[in-house]
Amino acid sequence: MTNVRCKKCDACFDFEVGKIWFGERLEFEHMIRCVYCGVLTLNDVELTELGQTQVSALFFNEQE
Secondary structure (H helix, E strand, O other): OEEEEEOOOOOEEEEOOOOEEOOOOOEEOOOOEEOOOEEOOHHHEEEOHHHHHHHHHHHHHHHO
């Protein structure tokens, strides 16, 4: 689970994004869906502070 914020309605929620690919821009296996706005593009969503910590932990675990 990754904590994200919908830029359209400002809702914060946990979402199972599946596999995360690290590059210039993060890519997720599953499309993120806001309960209020529906499917979001990557431009419509951002990681919360908690989400950034969660993704950073995954990144560093992959580096080991």
